[in-house]
Amino acid sequence: MPTIEIKTLIKADLKTCFDLSRNIDFHQESLVHLNEKAIAGKTSGLIELDEWVTWEAKHFGITQKLTSKIAVFESPNYFVDE
Numbered sequence: 257m258p259t260i261e262i263k264t265l266i267k268a269d270l271k272t273c274f275d276l277s278r279n280i281d282f283h284q285e286s287l288v289h290l291n292e293k294a295i296a297g298k299t300s301g302l303i304e305l306d307e308w309v310t311w312e313a314k315h316f317g318i319t320q321k322l323t324s325k326i327a328v329f330e331s332p333n334y335f336v337d338e
Contacts, residue, residue: 274332278303290314297323305329 266273276282279302280294296310308325328336
């Protein structure tokens with residue numbers, strides 16, 4: 257199977273992109289049509305190292321909860337959530 261590569265051009269600096277990728281409010285707003293929301297842990301603002309957030313969302317008619325913790329954090333290059 258061939259590899260498919262997708263590229264997206266973003267007219268913003270690295271720090272802005274990095275901060276938006278870990279911004280809980282921005283994430284919720286981008287998925288407002290799905291009613292996905294942060295319900296526990298860090299529920300607003302920028303998530304940092306060793307912080308966690310629990311998300312609640314309904315997919316295929318089933319309400320699900322997902323907890324994610326930031327395990328590695330090297331601003332503004334990357335972070336790892338588990």
